[in-house]
Amino acid sequence: xxxxxxxxxxxxxxxxxxxxxxxxxxxxxxxxxxxxxxxxxxxxxxxxxxxxxxxxxxxxxxxxxxxxxxxxxxxxx
Numbered sequence: 001x002x003x004x005x006x007x008x009x010x011x012x013x014x015x016x017x018x019x020x021x022x023x024x025x026x027x028x029x030x031x032x033x034x035x036x037x038x039x040x041x042x043x044x045x046x047x048x049x050x051x052x053x054x055x056x057x058x059x060x061x062x063x064x065x066x067x068x069x070x071x072x073x074x075x076x077x
Contacts, residue, residue: 013072021072022065030060 034056043049 013069013076018065018068018072021068022061025068026057026061026064029064030057033060 034053037056038049038052041052043052
């Protein structure tokens with residue numbers, strides 16, 4: 001029988017959960033936002049496309065992380 005996986009009970013906010021949820025939600029929400037907004041921009045080179053994705057994706061990631069953190073803080077046990 002394999003050894004039991006240890007669990008933790010963090011005091012306060014579980015930052016690992018916040019980081020994981022931020023990553024998943026940003027991919028699910030941020031990627032379509034970047035794709036839709038990119039249809040209205042002229043992006044002739046790969047460098048322009050990468051810069052555009054960073055300029056649009058960074059605020060999406062920041063807002064998502066703040067919302068997820070606030071949710072975790074409010075619902076901590």
